[in-house]
Amino acid sequence: MKRTFDTGNAAITEGAILAGCRLFSGYPITPATEIAENMSRRLPQVGGFYLQAEDENAALHICNGGSIGGLKAMTATSGPGFILFADPFGWAVSSEIPVVIVNSQRVGPVSGITGAPGQGEFYFSRYLTHGGNYETIVLAPNSVQEAFCLTVRAFYLAERFRTPVTVLADQMVTDGWETLIIPETDEEFRGMGLESVPRRIHPGPEFYPASDAIDIPPVVLGHNTGAACSDWTPTDRGHDTEDVTWQHKHAWRLIHKIRNHRELIDESETWFLEDDPEIILVAYGTPSRVVQSAVRAARKEGLKVGGIRPISLWPFQDALFSRKASYLTVELNWDGQLVREVQRAAAPGSSVHFWGRCGELPSVRELLAAVRRLKEGKALERDGWRTEAW
Amino acid sequence: MNGMAGVLRRGEMRDVMEKYVRPEKNPGTACSGCGLRLAHRKVLEAIDELGLGLGDVVWGTGIGCSGRQTFVTWKGDTFAGTHGRVYAMATGLRLALPPEKRLILTVGDGDAFTIGFLHLLNCARRNVDMTVVVFDNLGYQSTGGQYGVTTPLGSRTDSSPYGAWEPNWTQGGFDVLRILKEAGATFLARHTVLQGHEPVESLKRAIRNRGLSLVQLIYPCVTHYGAQALGTRDLAKIYDWFRDRTVESIDADSSDSFTTGIFHDAVGSRPEFAASMREFVASVQKEGNHG
Numbered sequence: 246m247k248r249t250f251d252t253g254n255a256a257i258t259e260g261a262i263l264a265g266c267r268l269f270s271g272y273p274i275t276p277a278t279e280i281a282e283n284m285s286r287r288l289p290q291v292g293g294f295y296l297q298a299e300d301e302n303a304a305l306h307i308c309n310g311g312s313i314g315g316l317k318a319m320t321a322t323s324g325p326g327f328i329l330f331a332d333p334f335g336w337a338v339s340s341e342i343p344v345v346i347v348n349s350q351r352v353g354p355v356s357g358i359t360g361a362p363g364q365g366e367f368y369f370s371r372y373l374t375h376g377g378n379y380e381t382i383v384l385a386p387n388s389v390q391e392a393f394c395l396t397v398r399a400f401y402l403a404e405r406f407r408t409p410v411t412v413l414a415d416q417m418v419t420d421g422w423e424t425l426i427i428p429e430t431d432e433e434f435r436g437m438g439l440e441s442v443p444r445r446i447h448p449g450p451e452f453y454p455a456s457d458a459i460d461i462p463p464v465v466l467g468h469n470t471g472a473a474c475s476d477w478t479p480t481d482r483g484h485d486t487e488d489v490t491w492q493h494k495h496a497w498r499l500i501h502k503i504r505n506h507r508e509l510i511d512e513s514e515t516w517f518l519e520d521d522p523e524i525i526l527v528a529y530g531t532p533s534r535v536v537q538s539a540v541r542a543a544r545k546e547g548l549k550v551g552g553i554r555p556i557s558l559w560p561f562q563d564a565l566f567s568r569k570a571s572y573l574t575v576e577l578n579w580d581g582q583l584v585r586e587v588q589r590a591a592a593p594g595s596s597v598h599f600w601g602r603c604g605e606l607p608s609v610r611e612l613l614a615a616v617r618r619l620k621e622g623k624a625l626e627r628d629g630w631r632t633e634a635w
Numbered sequence: 636m637n638g639m640a641g642v643l644r645r646g647e648m649r650d651v652m653e654k655y656v657r658p659e660k661n662p663g664t665a666c667s668g669c670g671l672r673l674a675h676r677k678v679l680e681a682i683d684e685l686g687l688g689l690g691d692v693v694w695g696t697g698i699g700c701s702g703r704q705t706f707v708t709w710k711g712d713t714f715a716g717t718h719g720r721v722y723a724m725a726t727g728l729r730l731a732l733p734p735e736k737r738l739i740l741t742v743g744d745g746d747a748f749t750i751g752f753l754h755l756l757n758c759a760r761r762n763v764d765m766t767v768v769v770f771d772n773l774g775y776q777s778t779g780g781q782y783g784v785t786t787p788l789g790s791r792t793d794s795s796p797y798g799a800w801e802p803n804w805t806q807g808g809f810d811v812l813r814i815l816k817e818a819g820a821t822f823l824a825r826h827t828v829l830q831g832h833e834p835v836e837s838l839k840r841a842i843r844n845r846g847l848s849l850v851q852l853i854y855p856c857v858t859h860y861g862a863q864a865l866g867t868r869d870l871a872k873i874y875d876w877f878r879d880r881t882v883e884s885i886d887a888d889s890s891d892s893f894t895t896g897i898f899h900d901a902v903g904s905r906p907e908f909a910a911s912m913r914e915f916v917a918s919v920q921k922e923g924n925h926g
């Protein structure tokens with residue numbers, strides 16, 4: 246094991262390289278630039294390619310192109326670049342091509358604040374392209390070490406599911422410095438619970454079967470298989486068609502190859518859930534670190550509080566919210582995003598509340614104050630325009 | 636099309652089409668009488684005359700009439716890209732493919748010269764080994780006939796009912812190929828599909844080039860450009876208009892004509908991108924791991 250002290254950006258870089266990433270294409274953007282910089286240094290050392298694109302749209306298209314040539318590929322960006330992925334993300338979803346996307350969320354909308362954390366792309370990461378008819382996988386780390394592990398996992402899932410996988414981080418995770426442990430042997434890699442699959446090559450020319458099966462090798466060009474790779478509605482030969490029956494089969498495959506294998510994707514951390522919590526705090530990413538401390542502090546005060554941290558965000562883990570309780574989501578945005586999904590998933594009779602902020606974290610004290618108010622049946626604090634309630 | 640030449644061409648067309656095109660996609664989706672089939676065939680003829688087989692070429696496509704006519708038609712390995720971004724995809728793919736594989740993209744004028752121009756320019760800057768064949772139907776025809784950057788000034792289209800007046804990139808002293816030359820492309824040519832074997836010769840040179848080649852192949856759209864801008868769907872009249880407008884000189888005045896020929900031949904003058912990338916990576920690896 247190599248024990249270092251490093252940033253989330255470095256962790257993501259090393260995770261990607263260990264997972265077999267050999268092509269990175271990106272466009273400099275705060276706070277994800279360091280991933281590109283690290284990649285530009287590290288990839289050539291391992292025989293990989295670093296390519297600075299003309300924009301983020303091109304970056305992900307370049308990754309897609311590398312992936313259909315057989316390279317494991319990744320791009321990394323922040324909000325203003327993430328919006329330019331709609332086109333190539335959709336192509337990779339529909340063509341069923343593995344690729345990994347990292348988004349270090351900052352304050353938005355648009356340029357917002359560059360060097361401060363936000364969580365404005367919770368839904369956008371789910372609906373990153375148009376047209377619906379697909380399911381997607383999004384993973385959300387809350388530490389440097391987890392950024393490393395989830396990047397490895399993103400590559401693993403992308404290969405098995407033939408699909409883009411998004412690592413939805415935030416500025417504090419990627420810029421933050423923490424201890425980082427990197428495995429140096431296969432045994433250590435497996436010992437840390439990490440998994441990897443090499444790129445395999447679809448034998449072609451038949452396209453993917455109309456089933457929810459995973460572990461079918463993706464289409465790779467250049468091996469004379471007569472492979473056809475297209476985002477158009479495919480027949481069983483991969484040809485384009487305007488037939489709604491084939492379209493339905495295609496959509497069914499895109500949706501259910503993911504939804505029917507949730508056991509490989511679902512991941513979460515919970516605190517005091519088995520301890521009869523009346524109030525449950527919910528957060529992902531960096532705010533979940535404060536939530537964890539707040540839950541412990543509340544327990545010390547004798548308050549019946551628990552916590553939920555979804556690690557895989559999409560597909561959304563409804564089952565985590567099957568307990569009737571008062572839920573409080575803690576998010577780095579003012580408009581409330583995660584809260585809407587919790588509201589939908591929460592057991593009947595639950596109440597769902599929102600505590601939002603953007604660009605800086607809440608304090609444990611503030612969250613405890615919010616918990617006490619909820620316990621007393623009061624509305625969350627409002628301070629003029631500085632409203633924290635939803 | 637009429638006359639002896641037409642009969643002979645139809646015979647040839649079957650041959651290369653049968654040889655290279657997936658049977659379920661032959662003869663393709665182009666409207667009857669459209670010059671797009673001729674254009675498609677020219678590319679196949681060039682591949683055939685170079686002696687290339689299905690395993691030698693990876694074929695990518697864009698969107699629009701040209702995309703529809705050609706995507707997933709190549710019996711070998713093939714991919715369909717998004718509108719205007721196939722150049723970026725091909726850049727990534729080029730890094731993954733063996734250098735000897737020929738990478739051919741068939742796209743439209745809108746795809747290459749407007750929505751995808753940024754990406755195309757960057758492919759030219761890098762001199763990425765690919766052959767871009769622009770099937771130029773003088774505007775946006777698959778959406779019903781709107782003007783684009785190669786539509787002759789004054790043309791009436793569905794979005795220029797009073798005649799196209801916006802500056803384009805083929806008249807008024809502009810030439811889109813000059814922009815690409817300045818950007819670093821190493822082979823550039825323009826022809827119309829009615830010019831017999833000339834376009835095939837240029838395509839062969841383009842495909843052989845280990846760098847960014849682009850061949851602009853102007854072809855007659857019967858259904859929209861013919862009907863709207865030329866006021867006729869009569870093939871003979873449309874083809875005559877094309878022939879009258881074609882000048883067999885690339886340097887001629889383009890204000891009222893399609894100037895044709897090889898615009899720029901700098902084959903071998905610049906390093907190819909993927910080769911340079913491999914050399915660079917090897918040099919970093921040789922110097923050792925700087926961790």
Ligand code: SF4
Nearest residue numbers: 666669700856857858
């Ligand atoms: S619309 Fe015009 S360019 Fe398109 S296929 Fe028909 S005739 Fe050809």
